[in-house]
Amino acid sequence: MTVGIEQMTFYTPGFSLDMVELAKARGEEPEKYTIGIGQSQQSVLPNYEDVVTMGVNAAATLLKTVSTADIEMLLFGTESGVDNSKSAAIFAKNFLGLKDDIRAIEVKQACYGGTFALMQAKDFVSLHPDKKVLVIAADVARYGLHTPGEVTQGAGAVAMLISTDPKIAEINGDSVYMVQDEPDFWRPIDSDIALVDGHQSTDVYKDMFLSLWQRYKVQNQRSLSDFAGFAFHLPYTKMGKKALEQILPEVDEERQVALRKRLTESQYYNRLVGNLYTGSLYLSLLSLLDRSEELAAGDRIGLFSFGSGAEAELFSLTLTTGYQKVLSQQNVQEMLNKRRQLSLFEYETMFTSQLFDSSEDVRSEAPGQTGRCEFLGWQGHYRQYQYKK
Ligand code: CAA
Numbered sequence: 001m002t003v004g005i006e007q008m009t010f011y012t013p014g015f016s017l018d019m020v021e022l023a024k025a026r027g028e029e030p031e032k033y034t035i036g037i038g039q040s041q042q043s044v045l046p047n048y049e050d051v052v053t054m055g056v057n058a059a060a061t062l063l064k065t066v067s068t069a070d071i072e073m074l075l076f077g078t079e080s081g082v083d084n085s086k087s088a089a090i091f092a093k094n095f096l097g098l099k100d101d102i103r104a105i106e107v108k109q110a111c112y113g114g115t116f117a118l119m120q121a122k123d124f125v126s127l128h129p130d131k132k133v134l135v136i137a138a139d140v141a142r143y144g145l146h147t148p149g150e151v152t153q154g155a156g157a158v159a160m161l162i163s164t165d166p167k168i169a170e171i172n173g174d175s176v177y178m179v180q181d182e183p184d185f186w187r188p189i190d191s192d193i194a195l196v197d198g199h200q201s202t203d204v205y206k207d208m209f210l211s212l213w214q215r216y217k218v219q220n221q222r223s224l225s226d227f228a229g230f231a232f233h234l235p236y237t238k239m240g241k242k243a244l245e246q247i248l249p250e251v252d253e254e255r256q257v258a259l260r261k262r263l264t265e266s267q268y269y270n271r272l273v274g275n276l277y278t279g280s281l282y283l284s285l286l287s288l289l290d291r292s293e294e295l296a297a298g299d300r301i302g303l304f305s306f307g308s309g310a311e312a313e314l315f316s317l318t319l320t321t322g323y324q325k326v327l328s329q330q331n332v333q334e335m336l337n338k339r340r341q342l343s344l345f346e347y348e349t350m351f352t353s354q355l356f357d358s359s360e361d362v363r364s365e366a367p368g369q370t371g372r373c374e375f376l377g378w379q380g381h382y383r384q385y386q387y388k389k
Contacts, residue, residue: 012156015045015342016042118160140277155274168326233305236275287332
Protein backbone atom coordinates (compact mmCIF):
# COMPACT_ATOMS: atom_id res chain seq x y z
CA MET A 1 0.00 0.00 0.00
CA THR A 2 1.32 3.46 -0.89
CA VAL A 3 0.48 6.56 1.12
CA GLY A 4 1.24 10.09 0.01
CA ILE A 5 0.09 13.42 -1.32
CA GLU A 6 -3.09 13.14 -3.38
CA GLN A 7 -3.46 16.87 -3.98
CA MET A 8 -1.77 20.09 -2.85
CA THR A 9 -2.69 23.76 -3.23
CA PHE A 10 -1.26 27.12 -2.19
CA TYR A 11 -2.65 30.50 -1.19
CA THR A 12 -0.99 33.83 -0.48
CA PRO A 13 -2.54 37.26 0.14
CA GLY A 14 -3.05 39.63 -2.77
CA PHE A 15 -0.32 42.16 -1.89
CA SER A 16 3.43 42.17 -2.41
CA LEU A 17 6.47 44.30 -1.62
CA ASP A 18 9.48 44.60 -3.91
CA MET A 19 12.77 43.85 -2.16
CA VAL A 20 14.73 46.44 -4.17
CA GLU A 21 12.33 49.10 -2.84
CA LEU A 22 12.77 47.77 0.69
CA ALA A 23 16.57 47.71 0.37
CA LYS A 24 16.66 51.32 -0.84
CA ALA A 25 14.41 52.42 2.03
CA ARG A 26 16.54 50.60 4.60
CA GLY A 27 19.85 51.92 3.25
CA GLU A 28 21.04 48.50 2.05
CA GLU A 29 22.46 47.53 -1.35
CA PRO A 30 19.64 45.87 -3.36
CA GLU A 31 22.01 42.99 -4.26
CA LYS A 32 22.31 42.11 -0.58
CA TYR A 33 18.60 41.31 -0.56
CA THR A 34 18.21 39.89 -4.08
CA ILE A 35 21.50 37.93 -4.28
CA GLY A 36 23.03 37.74 -0.79
CA ILE A 37 19.74 36.69 0.84
CA GLY A 38 17.95 35.68 -2.34
CA GLN A 39 14.56 37.37 -2.05
CA SER A 40 12.91 39.43 -4.83
CA GLN A 41 9.45 40.04 -3.36
CA GLN A 42 7.44 39.17 -0.26
CA SER A 43 3.71 38.72 0.22
CA VAL A 44 2.17 41.22 2.63
CA LEU A 45 -0.71 40.35 4.93
CA PRO A 46 -3.67 42.75 5.07
CA ASN A 47 -5.48 43.04 8.41
CA TYR A 48 -8.36 40.87 7.17
CA GLU A 49 -6.16 37.81 6.65
CA ASP A 50 -4.62 35.44 9.19
CA VAL A 51 -3.62 31.78 9.26
CA VAL A 52 -7.25 30.68 9.39
CA THR A 53 -8.26 32.65 6.28
CA MET A 54 -5.11 31.67 4.36
CA GLY A 55 -5.45 28.01 5.35
CA VAL A 56 -9.13 27.96 4.38
CA ASN A 57 -8.42 29.72 1.08
CA ALA A 58 -5.69 27.21 0.22
CA ALA A 59 -7.78 24.19 1.21
CA ALA A 60 -10.92 25.47 -0.53
CA THR A 61 -9.09 25.28 -3.87
CA LEU A 62 -8.12 21.69 -3.08
CA LEU A 63 -11.64 20.72 -2.03
CA LYS A 64 -13.05 21.84 -5.39
CA THR A 65 -11.78 18.56 -6.81
CA VAL A 66 -12.04 16.29 -3.76
CA SER A 67 -14.97 15.04 -1.72
CA THR A 68 -14.98 16.01 1.97
CA ALA A 69 -16.80 12.80 2.92
CA ASP A 70 -13.63 10.70 3.34
CA ILE A 71 -11.68 13.32 5.31
CA GLU A 72 -11.34 11.94 8.84
CA MET A 73 -8.85 14.40 10.28
CA LEU A 74 -7.67 18.00 9.86
CA LEU A 75 -4.17 18.80 11.07
CA PHE A 76 -3.25 22.50 11.08
CA GLY A 77 0.46 23.30 11.38
CA THR A 78 1.22 26.90 12.37
CA GLU A 79 3.34 29.02 14.68
CA SER A 80 1.10 32.06 14.09
CA GLY A 81 -2.00 30.72 15.86
CA VAL A 82 -4.93 33.10 16.36
CA ASP A 83 -5.84 31.95 19.86
CA ASN A 84 -3.90 30.56 22.81
CA SER A 85 -6.56 27.92 23.41
CA LYS A 86 -8.81 27.31 20.41
CA SER A 87 -7.22 25.55 17.49
CA ALA A 88 -7.11 27.19 14.07
CA ALA A 89 -8.15 23.76 12.80
CA ILE A 90 -11.62 24.13 14.33
CA PHE A 91 -12.22 27.52 12.73
CA ALA A 92 -11.01 26.07 9.41
CA LYS A 93 -13.07 22.86 9.73
CA ASN A 94 -16.19 24.96 10.03
CA PHE A 95 -15.55 27.16 6.98
CA LEU A 96 -14.45 24.22 4.85
CA GLY A 97 -17.68 22.38 5.61
CA LEU A 98 -15.97 19.26 6.92
CA LYS A 99 -18.23 16.84 8.75
CA ASP A 100 -18.44 16.89 12.58
CA ASP A 101 -17.23 13.35 13.19
CA ILE A 102 -13.58 14.06 12.52
CA ARG A 103 -10.51 15.02 14.56
CA ALA A 104 -9.16 18.57 14.11
CA ILE A 105 -6.11 19.94 15.90
CA GLU A 106 -3.37 22.56 15.66
CA VAL A 107 0.29 21.52 15.71
CA LYS A 108 3.11 23.85 16.81
CA GLN A 109 6.88 23.58 16.69
CA ALA A 110 8.11 26.61 14.76
CA CYS A 111 8.50 25.86 11.05
CA TYR A 112 8.51 22.09 11.66
CA GLY A 113 4.79 21.78 12.62
CA GLY A 114 3.60 21.15 9.05
CA THR A 115 5.98 18.23 8.65
CA PHE A 116 4.90 16.67 11.94
CA ALA A 117 1.30 16.99 10.71
CA LEU A 118 2.23 15.37 7.40
CA MET A 119 3.91 12.44 9.14
CA GLN A 120 0.98 11.96 11.53
CA ALA A 121 -1.31 11.97 8.51
CA LYS A 122 0.80 9.32 6.81
CA ASP A 123 0.74 7.10 9.91
CA PHE A 124 -3.02 7.51 10.34
CA VAL A 125 -3.80 6.70 6.71
CA SER A 126 -1.48 3.67 6.87
CA LEU A 127 -3.66 2.33 9.70
CA HIS A 128 -6.95 3.45 8.11
CA PRO A 129 -6.47 3.06 4.33
CA ASP A 130 -10.05 4.09 3.49
CA LYS A 131 -9.62 7.49 5.21
CA LYS A 132 -7.97 10.76 4.14
CA VAL A 133 -6.30 13.52 6.17
CA LEU A 134 -6.25 17.20 5.29
CA VAL A 135 -3.01 18.92 6.31
CA ILE A 136 -2.75 22.71 6.32
CA ALA A 137 0.52 24.56 6.92
CA ALA A 138 -0.08 28.31 7.25
CA ASP A 139 1.99 31.13 8.70
CA VAL A 140 2.86 34.80 8.80
CA ALA A 141 6.60 35.47 9.01
CA ARG A 142 6.76 38.75 10.91
CA TYR A 143 9.99 40.23 12.28
CA GLY A 144 9.18 43.93 12.41
CA LEU A 145 9.98 47.11 10.49
CA HIS A 146 13.68 48.05 10.32
CA THR A 147 14.86 44.66 11.63
CA PRO A 148 17.44 42.40 9.90
CA GLY A 149 14.69 39.81 9.49
CA GLU A 150 12.37 42.22 7.64
CA VAL A 151 13.65 41.10 4.22
CA THR A 152 12.75 37.50 5.12
CA GLN A 153 9.07 38.14 5.98
CA GLY A 154 6.17 36.65 4.01
CA ALA A 155 2.81 34.90 4.39
CA GLY A 156 0.84 32.05 2.92
CA ALA A 157 -0.59 28.57 3.30
CA VAL A 158 -0.22 25.17 1.69
CA ALA A 159 -2.95 22.53 1.91
CA MET A 160 -2.25 18.84 1.24
CA LEU A 161 -4.55 15.85 1.09
CA ILE A 162 -2.94 12.63 2.31
CA SER A 163 -4.39 9.31 1.18
CA THR A 164 -3.70 5.88 -0.30
CA ASP A 165 -4.19 7.45 -3.74
CA PRO A 166 -1.05 9.62 -3.90
CA LYS A 167 -1.58 11.25 -7.28
CA ILE A 168 1.37 13.61 -6.72
CA ALA A 169 3.94 11.70 -4.67
CA GLU A 170 4.37 8.78 -2.33
CA ILE A 171 5.84 9.52 1.10
CA ASN A 172 8.64 7.00 1.52
CA GLY A 173 8.97 5.72 5.08
CA ASP A 174 12.60 6.79 5.35
CA SER A 175 12.53 9.74 7.77
CA VAL A 176 15.37 10.66 10.05
CA TYR A 177 14.74 13.38 12.63
CA MET A 178 16.28 15.15 15.60
CA VAL A 179 15.63 17.69 18.36
CA GLN A 180 18.15 20.00 19.99
CA ASP A 181 17.30 22.78 22.48
CA GLU A 182 18.51 26.05 20.86
CA PRO A 183 17.72 29.71 21.69
CA ASP A 184 17.91 30.77 18.02
CA PHE A 185 14.34 31.91 17.29
CA TRP A 186 11.21 32.27 19.41
CA ARG A 187 8.11 34.42 19.92
CA PRO A 188 7.05 35.27 23.49
CA ILE A 189 3.31 34.93 24.19
CA ASP A 190 2.99 38.74 24.46
CA SER A 191 4.84 39.50 21.21
CA ASP A 192 3.47 39.76 17.67
CA ILE A 193 6.95 39.60 16.14
CA ALA A 194 9.49 36.79 16.19
CA LEU A 195 12.76 37.30 18.05
CA VAL A 196 15.73 35.75 16.36
CA ASP A 197 19.47 35.36 16.20
CA GLY A 198 19.47 34.83 12.45
CA HIS A 199 23.11 33.86 12.13
CA GLN A 200 22.92 31.28 14.90
CA SER A 201 19.74 29.95 13.36
CA THR A 202 21.44 29.58 10.00
CA ASP A 203 24.29 27.63 11.63
CA VAL A 204 21.88 25.32 13.51
CA TYR A 205 19.99 24.69 10.24
CA LYS A 206 23.17 23.78 8.34
CA ASP A 207 24.46 21.54 11.15
CA MET A 208 21.18 19.68 11.54
CA PHE A 209 20.91 19.11 7.80
CA LEU A 210 24.40 17.67 7.68
CA SER A 211 23.84 15.42 10.73
CA LEU A 212 20.57 14.09 9.34
CA TRP A 213 22.04 13.59 5.88
CA GLN A 214 24.81 11.40 7.30
CA ARG A 215 22.25 9.42 9.32
CA TYR A 216 19.84 9.16 6.35
CA LYS A 217 22.48 7.60 4.10
CA VAL A 218 23.39 4.91 6.65
CA GLN A 219 19.83 4.16 7.77
CA ASN A 220 18.46 3.91 4.21
CA GLN A 221 21.53 2.64 2.38
CA ARG A 222 21.27 5.50 -0.13
CA SER A 223 23.59 8.10 -1.63
CA LEU A 224 23.21 11.53 -3.20
CA SER A 225 23.06 10.02 -6.69
CA ASP A 226 19.70 8.42 -5.76
CA PHE A 227 18.12 11.92 -5.61
CA ALA A 228 16.69 13.84 -8.57
CA GLY A 229 16.33 16.99 -6.49
CA PHE A 230 15.71 18.52 -3.08
CA ALA A 231 13.18 20.87 -1.55
CA PHE A 232 14.26 22.76 1.56
CA HIS A 233 12.59 24.80 4.24
CA LEU A 234 13.48 28.24 2.88
CA PRO A 235 13.42 31.06 5.46
CA TYR A 236 15.23 32.87 2.62
CA THR A 237 16.24 31.17 -0.61
CA LYS A 238 20.01 31.40 -0.01
CA MET A 239 19.47 29.03 2.94
CA GLY A 240 18.78 26.11 0.57
CA LYS A 241 22.05 26.78 -1.25
CA LYS A 242 23.98 26.92 2.03
CA ALA A 243 22.58 23.51 3.01
CA LEU A 244 22.92 21.75 -0.34
CA GLU A 245 26.45 22.96 -1.10
CA GLN A 246 27.65 21.05 1.98
CA ILE A 247 26.91 17.69 0.34
CA LEU A 248 27.31 18.37 -3.40
CA PRO A 249 30.98 17.23 -3.52
CA GLU A 250 29.60 13.70 -2.97
CA VAL A 251 28.61 13.54 -6.68
CA ASP A 252 30.36 14.31 -9.99
CA GLU A 253 30.28 17.69 -11.74
CA GLU A 254 27.38 16.76 -14.06
CA ARG A 255 25.15 15.69 -11.13
CA GLN A 256 26.13 18.82 -9.21
CA VAL A 257 24.96 21.00 -12.11
CA ALA A 258 21.64 19.13 -12.27
CA LEU A 259 21.04 19.36 -8.50
CA ARG A 260 21.85 23.10 -8.51
CA LYS A 261 19.34 23.58 -11.35
CA ARG A 262 16.67 21.69 -9.36
CA LEU A 263 17.49 23.92 -6.37
CA THR A 264 16.90 27.06 -8.44
CA GLU A 265 13.53 25.65 -9.54
CA SER A 266 12.64 24.84 -5.93
CA GLN A 267 13.48 28.40 -4.82
CA TYR A 268 11.45 30.17 -7.51
CA TYR A 269 8.07 30.66 -5.73
CA ASN A 270 9.72 31.22 -2.33
CA ARG A 271 11.83 34.02 -3.81
CA LEU A 272 8.56 35.80 -4.72
CA VAL A 273 6.55 35.00 -1.57
CA GLY A 274 9.09 35.08 1.29
CA ASN A 275 9.07 32.87 4.33
CA LEU A 276 5.86 31.10 5.34
CA TYR A 277 7.38 29.11 8.19
CA THR A 278 5.45 25.78 8.30
CA GLY A 279 4.42 26.05 4.65
CA SER A 280 7.82 27.09 3.29
CA LEU A 281 9.15 23.59 2.56
CA TYR A 282 5.93 22.62 0.81
CA LEU A 283 5.88 25.80 -1.29
CA SER A 284 9.43 24.91 -2.29
CA LEU A 285 8.25 21.42 -3.27
CA LEU A 286 5.42 22.91 -5.30
CA SER A 287 7.87 25.26 -6.97
CA LEU A 288 10.21 22.41 -7.88
CA LEU A 289 7.41 20.27 -9.30
CA ASP A 290 5.81 23.16 -11.22
CA ARG A 291 9.02 24.63 -12.59
CA SER A 292 11.13 21.60 -13.46
CA GLU A 293 10.77 20.07 -16.90
CA GLU A 294 13.38 17.45 -16.19
CA LEU A 295 11.72 15.58 -13.33
CA ALA A 296 9.71 12.44 -14.08
CA ALA A 297 7.52 9.88 -12.35
CA GLY A 298 9.59 7.56 -10.17
CA ASP A 299 12.12 10.27 -9.29
CA ARG A 300 13.12 10.53 -5.63
CA ILE A 301 12.97 14.04 -4.09
CA GLY A 302 14.62 14.81 -0.74
CA LEU A 303 12.80 17.13 1.68
CA PHE A 304 14.49 18.90 4.58
CA SER A 305 12.21 20.36 7.23
CA PHE A 306 13.63 22.66 9.92
CA GLY A 307 11.93 24.44 12.80
CA SER A 308 14.01 26.71 15.00
CA GLY A 309 14.22 25.90 18.63
CA ALA A 310 15.13 23.34 17.08
CA GLU A 311 13.70 20.27 15.36
CA ALA A 312 14.43 18.87 11.91
CA GLU A 313 13.46 15.97 9.67
CA LEU A 314 14.86 14.64 6.41
CA PHE A 315 12.76 12.33 4.26
CA SER A 316 11.95 11.57 0.65
CA LEU A 317 9.03 11.41 -1.76
CA THR A 318 8.72 9.43 -4.99
CA LEU A 319 6.87 11.20 -7.80
CA THR A 320 3.75 9.59 -9.25
CA THR A 321 2.84 9.23 -12.94
CA GLY A 322 0.69 12.21 -13.98
CA TYR A 323 1.63 14.48 -11.05
CA GLN A 324 2.07 17.42 -13.46
CA LYS A 325 -1.59 17.14 -14.57
CA VAL A 326 -2.84 17.17 -10.96
CA LEU A 327 -0.74 20.23 -10.09
CA SER A 328 -1.75 22.08 -13.27
CA GLN A 329 -5.26 22.46 -11.82
CA GLN A 330 -3.91 25.46 -9.91
CA ASN A 331 -1.94 28.31 -11.50
CA VAL A 332 0.38 29.59 -8.76
CA GLN A 333 2.25 31.93 -11.10
CA GLU A 334 -1.01 33.66 -12.01
CA MET A 335 -1.87 34.10 -8.31
CA LEU A 336 1.52 35.70 -7.70
CA ASN A 337 1.24 37.95 -10.76
CA LYS A 338 -2.17 39.17 -9.64
CA ARG A 339 -0.89 40.52 -6.33
CA ARG A 340 -0.92 44.30 -6.11
CA GLN A 341 2.55 45.69 -5.49
CA LEU A 342 2.52 48.07 -2.51
CA SER A 343 4.52 51.24 -2.09
CA LEU A 344 6.75 51.25 0.98
CA PHE A 345 4.29 53.56 2.76
CA GLU A 346 1.37 51.22 1.98
CA TYR A 347 3.39 48.23 3.23
CA GLU A 348 4.31 49.93 6.51
CA THR A 349 0.70 51.04 7.02
CA MET A 350 -0.55 47.50 6.34
CA PHE A 351 2.10 46.02 8.62
CA THR A 352 1.09 48.22 11.56
CA SER A 353 -2.66 47.89 10.99
CA GLN A 354 -2.93 44.28 12.19
CA LEU A 355 -5.65 43.79 14.81
CA PHE A 356 -3.90 41.97 17.66
CA ASP A 357 -5.80 43.67 20.49
CA SER A 358 -9.05 41.84 21.27
CA SER A 359 -10.18 44.28 23.97
CA GLU A 360 -11.98 46.62 21.58
CA ASP A 361 -14.76 45.70 19.17
CA VAL A 362 -13.24 46.71 15.84
CA ARG A 363 -13.75 45.97 12.13
CA SER A 364 -10.95 44.97 9.81
CA GLU A 365 -10.71 46.37 6.28
CA ALA A 366 -12.21 43.19 4.81
CA PRO A 367 -13.50 44.13 1.36
CA GLY A 368 -16.10 41.32 1.29
CA GLN A 369 -17.55 40.01 -1.96
CA THR A 370 -14.23 38.35 -2.78
CA GLY A 371 -15.48 34.80 -2.34
CA ARG A 372 -12.53 34.20 -0.03
CA CYS A 373 -12.48 33.67 3.72
CA GLU A 374 -11.82 36.97 5.54
CA PHE A 375 -11.23 38.02 9.16
CA LEU A 376 -13.81 40.69 9.96
CA GLY A 377 -12.45 41.89 13.29
CA TRP A 378 -13.22 41.51 17.00
CA GLN A 379 -16.54 41.34 18.79
CA GLY A 380 -16.73 40.49 22.50
CA HIS A 381 -13.06 39.35 22.38
CA TYR A 382 -14.06 36.71 19.79
CA ARG A 383 -12.72 36.59 16.23
CA GLN A 384 -15.30 37.20 13.53
CA TYR A 385 -14.95 35.72 10.05
CA GLN A 386 -16.97 35.64 6.88
CA TYR A 387 -16.86 32.98 4.23
CA LYS A 388 -19.47 32.31 1.63
CA LYS A 389 -18.68 29.29 -0.50
N1 CAA B 1 25.74 41.79 -2.85
C1 CAA B 1 25.63 40.45 -2.72
N2 CAA B 1 25.60 39.83 -1.49
C2 CAA B 1 25.68 40.60 -0.39
C3 CAA B 1 25.82 42.00 -0.47
C4 CAA B 1 25.83 42.61 -1.78
N3 CAA B 1 25.95 43.91 -1.94
N4 CAA B 1 25.87 42.48 0.80
C5 CAA B 1 25.80 41.41 1.64
N5 CAA B 1 25.69 40.29 0.92
C6 CAA B 1 25.54 38.91 1.41
C7 CAA B 1 26.42 38.58 2.58
O1 CAA B 1 27.74 38.24 2.19
C8 CAA B 1 25.67 37.39 3.18
O2 CAA B 1 25.94 36.25 2.42
P1 CAA B 1 26.33 34.86 3.15
O3 CAA B 1 25.19 34.55 4.10
O4 CAA B 1 26.44 33.87 2.06
O5 CAA B 1 27.59 35.11 3.90
C9 CAA B 1 24.20 37.76 2.92
O6 CAA B 1 24.22 38.77 1.93
C10 CAA B 1 23.48 38.27 4.15
O7 CAA B 1 24.26 39.28 4.73
P2 CAA B 1 24.33 39.43 6.32
O8 CAA B 1 24.61 38.11 6.95
O9 CAA B 1 25.24 40.56 6.62
O10 CAA B 1 22.81 39.85 6.58
P3 CAA B 1 22.10 40.17 7.95
O11 CAA B 1 23.06 40.26 9.09
O12 CAA B 1 21.27 41.36 7.67
O13 CAA B 1 21.17 38.89 8.24
C11 CAA B 1 19.62 37.08 8.03
C12 CAA B 1 20.60 38.02 7.28
C13 CAA B 1 20.36 36.35 9.13
C14 CAA B 1 19.06 36.09 7.04
C15 CAA B 1 18.48 37.95 8.61
O14 CAA B 1 17.70 38.45 7.58
C16 CAA B 1 17.59 37.22 9.59
O15 CAA B 1 17.85 37.18 10.78
N6 CAA B 1 16.43 36.63 9.10
C17 CAA B 1 15.46 35.99 9.95
C18 CAA B 1 15.91 34.66 10.54
C19 CAA B 1 16.20 33.61 9.53
O16 CAA B 1 15.70 33.62 8.45
N7 CAA B 1 17.03 32.62 9.92
C20 CAA B 1 17.34 31.52 9.03
C21 CAA B 1 17.31 30.17 9.66
S1 CAA B 1 15.96 30.00 10.85
C22 CAA B 1 14.78 29.05 10.18
O17 CAA B 1 14.98 28.40 9.21
C23 CAA B 1 13.44 29.09 10.82
C24 CAA B 1 12.71 30.18 10.24
O18 CAA B 1 11.99 30.02 9.26
C25 CAA B 1 12.91 31.52 10.82
